[in-house]
Amino acid sequence: MIATTTVHSGSIVLAVAVFLACAVEMVEALTIVVAVGSTRGWRSALEGTAVALLVLGALVVALGPAIVRYVPLGTLRLVVGGLLLVFGLQWLRKAVLRASGLKAKHDEDAIFARHVEELSGTGAGRGRDATAFVVAFKGVFLEGLEVVVVVITLGTTSHDLGLAALAAAAAIVVVGAVGAAVARQLSSVPENAMKMGVGLMLVSFGTFWSGEGVGVHWPGSDLAIPVLVGVYGLGAWALVVSLRPGSAAKISALLPGAGGSANHD
Amino acid sequence: MTDPTPAVAPRNPVSRMVAAFGRFWWEFLIGDTPELFVGAVLVVGLVALVCVDHGARAWAAVLLPVLVAGLLGSSVWRAKRRGAS
Numbered sequence: 001m002i003a004t005t006t007v008h009s010g011s012i013v014l015a016v017a018v019f020l021a022c023a024v025e026m027v028e029a030l031t032i033v034v035a036v037g038s039t040r041g042w043r044s045a046l047e048g049t050a051v052a053l054l055v056l057g058a059l060v061v062a063l064g065p066a067i068v069r070y071v072p073l074g075t076l077r078l079v080v081g082g083l084l085l086v087f088g089l090q091w092l093r094k095a096v097l098r099a100s101g102l103k104a105k106h107d108e109d110a111i112f113a114r115h116v117e118e119l120s121g122t123g124a125g126r127g128r129d130a131t132a133f134v135v136a137f138k139g140v141f142l143e144g145l146e147v148v149v150v151v152i153t154l155g156t157t158s159h160d161l162g163l164a165a166l167a168a169a170a171a172i173v174v175v176g177a178v179g180a181a182v183a184r185q186l187s188s189v190p191e192n193a194m195k196m197g198v199g200l201m202l203v204s205f206g207t208f209w210s211g212e213g214v215g216v217h218w219p220g221s222d223l224a225i226p227v228l229v230g231v232y233g234l235g236a237w238a239l240v241v242s243l244r245p246g247s248a249a250k251i252s253a254l255l256p257g258a259g260g261s262a263n264h265d
Numbered sequence: 266m267t268d269p270t271p272a273v274a275p276r277n278p279v280s281r282m283v284a285a286f287g288r289f290w291w292e293f294l295i296g297d298t299p300e301l302f303v304g305a306v307l308v309v310g311l312v313a314l315v316c317v318d319h320g321a322r323a324w325a326a327v328l329l330p331v332l333v334a335g336l337l338g339s340s341v342w343r344a345k346r347r348g349a350s
Binding site (some may be wrong): 078083084085086087090092093096097101103145149200203207210211213214215216217218219224231232235236242 | 309330
């Protein structure tokens, strides 16, 4: 019973982490594809997108099983855990800085407008358009490479590469469908909140696997992963609150003996 | 007189691919936050040392998340001091 519960909790967190990571990157890629398609024609933009997705899928199929087969599990967990830890901390740091207002949020509208301006400069011909193909391919491939790393690392260490790949494919389908429906309103997607969620899960997986790799015995085994997500979530929230402008003045106003120094309005 | 601007030999596709591969991993792992990469290596190394001592191993499950959270906090505050890079 306990084994079933722990396997399910680990699998759910794995699927959610991969789905969100893939969805965030897909939103960024979709912005480029929509800009290319609406300015230079959809045929080549969609062909570039399809070829990039095929290449990314081939990378997962080629590398994933080979890593599982040839790399010892202890080494895999340590290396992959370290990778996820560093990668997740980068995402989380960025999300915290954006949520606290210290860093500008990712503006899909501005990115869309910039791509449209760049692509409108040269005339698009009829039929196949090499520029549209290459720009769409590069956009999807480069954004998708990070997803490939997340799918392979999380999938191989959890011994559930199929579930990780399925979650990524589901994200592509969902974001693609939503993108087709809302077209140029991708800025309404809560990208920073999704990035925060992915960062929390990557850091939690990274902590768990790198810990296992160096010999840490986690209480509750896989159940430690959702606990880590909660602990890091609280930490991130505390950081966001403390970094918001005026928070230092508000805190000092609450402290006894702070006098009238809290006049921050 | 020798030409002061020697011609740069064109790089072959293999070296270009190797350079692009290296660039990807550099950007992926280090980028503009080298402190996170170095810090994560140090944190995992420290916890590995703690785990060598069987008596202290029980604390490793608490120590690791605390150190990781501290690393994130210090990097974020560093960014704030620098004006959020």
